[in-house]
Amino acid sequence: MSESQSATVASIRQLRTQIPGPKSRELHAAREKAVSSGFGVTSPIFIDHVEGSMLVDVDDNKLIDFASGIAVTSVGAANPKVAEAVAAQAKSAIHTCFMVTEYQGFVDVCAKLNELTPGDFDKRSALFTSGAEAIENAVKIARAYTGRPAVVVLDHAYHGRTHMTMSMTAKNVPYKQGFGPFATEVYRTPTAYGFRWPNGRENAASEALAMLKEMVLTQIGAGNVACIVAEPIAGEGGFIAPEPGFLKGVQDFAREHGIVFVADEIQTGFARTGTLFASEFENIEPDLITTAKALGGGMPISAVTGRAEIMNAAPVGGIGGTYAGNPVACAAALAAIEVIESDDLVGRAKQIEAVAMPRLESFVQSSPYVGEARGRGAMLAIEFVTDDGITPNADAAKKVAAQANSQGVLTLTCGTFGNVIRLLPPLIISDEELDEGLDVIGEAIDAL
Known part of the structure; x- marks a missing residue:
């Protein structure tokens, strides 16, 4: 030795x-x-x-x-309460598919998400399996609600590895190289990255917001934008917290023009940032919020939660998935949330x-x-x-x-x-x- x-x-x-x-x-x-x-x-x-x-x-x-399985195992990678919940549910039923026969765990997770996520308004939730799947469905729901095609994302964003979420992700290597062509109607604008803002940190929020507005109003047309999707802290892009005021300005601008504001809290959610959700830092109330990672305490589960009228815009059968909201994963999620709250x-x-x-x-x-x-x-x-x-x-x-x-x-x-x-x-x-x-x-x- x-x-x-x-x-x-x-x-x-x-x-x-x-x-x-x-x-x-x-x-x-x-x-x-x-x-x-x-x-x-x-x-x-x-x-x-x-x-x-x-x-x-x-x-x-x-x-x-110092990795937590990329922000997944916030309650620990072998939390006893999560393990007990998983074992108990696995003995009862490992899978039935919620779209075939229903089970209470799915409903309970949705109800908990409706209660905990930011925003004092009537909400609905939908459960899926991966973070990328949640983002894809948030885009689908926003398009169904608005009848518009365009999606606006930010520099340094990472949203997943599927076709749509690759298109929304900023970094080419390794996430996009060789996998094109990519989805159309995805537009990218700078985020308020204070450390690297050319005109100084103090100007980042106002100038980045002005650039976003100019793109939406003159290049795309606000009437063509279904949603703006933003991470409250950019994860894979470098743990960039946009300068204060930027995201609140984006949210207010989106509402002014009937655009759905989506917060991607897949990496930031469930206590990771010192608030239950990072959106709370600037009192942001997203129209839709996506969660995954720490939600399941190590089991694969994700969600889209948001305003009831937006979430219910998807046609019956338009969202779902064979493994969406698997009963074992739902049991793990309820246990993980309980640990986050009780501890x-x-x-x-x-x-x-x-x-x-x-x-x-x-x-x-x-x-x-x-x-x-x-x-x-x-x-x-x-x-x-x-x-x-x-x-x-x-x-x-x-x-x-x-x-x-x-x-x-x-x-x-x-x-x-x-x-x-x-x-x-x-x-x-x-x-x-x-x-x-x-x-x-x-x-x-x-x-x-």
Whole structure:
């Protein structure tokens, strides 16, 4: 065992082998013979089980999780209440298809979403399986309601991997390259990305809003726009929180012109940002809101929730899906929501920000390669730049992430330019685990 590995035995992490270890490498070799190479992998580590918020791999290494399965396992990747709910429902019925024979879990999840999502108005919900499926159906519902074709999205957006959601996604590689042609009537406009706004952060919100309005009014025609779809914090695009006032302005403009405003809260929803939904930060009340990821506590389920008159515009049979709102996934969702509420994970996300953000900001001060620390709650990021302070530096982000992963701290990169490391720890992570993970990232930054 190396000196660095022996030093970590007494720590929260447990590194018994190199990362990845021999068993993981053996399994990864088998994977390469069985699985399409089109599936990417952050780190070729095979997980055996989960202990609280720690991941234990097949080589018995214990890893600090700063990924949460891409914001899915907010209540933990093996939460006992979610596991018990899944097991109980699986014994009763694994699947019937809600469009064939109904079951209460589907109705209960919809009722809970109607209650919890922003907006004091009559709502309806529809359940699906993946986040991309939720976005596709939100677009379908908005088109059915308005009778209009056009969809407006923002720079740095990520909405999924299906044909329509690929078309709505900004980044070409790896999400779109070689998969065209794409859907028509999708229009893109800048978002208020303060760190990179040419005329300064203070002008980003007003200028980005003016550009959106100009596009809708003069290039598309407001009467042709079915919906504007926006992430309250851009996820894959780099954890970009638009400058205050921008999204509220977009919502108000949409309502003025009969355009459906859709908030994509698939990554931001369910306590991740220190509010139950990120839209609450600016008191936004979306006409439609899409959720997935943390909704199911690890099980595949997604939803579209919104104004009753809009949701009911889809013709009977026009929305649905064989696995939509699967009963086991519904049981998991109800249990996950119960844990979020009973354990005050909204408050915990705020505590995570209070612990982590000063550390991330210290990296900005100590390293010329860290341009900005940003985010809300437990959805935080650092953006890497060259020593000019602004040019994207994807190489630095990759090096820091690789070093952290090799030392047992599972991290993810993101960003349109590939130069952002994002932190998405489970909301049940301890302060000690959080601090140790940040120590490892700090050491990797220093090594640059």
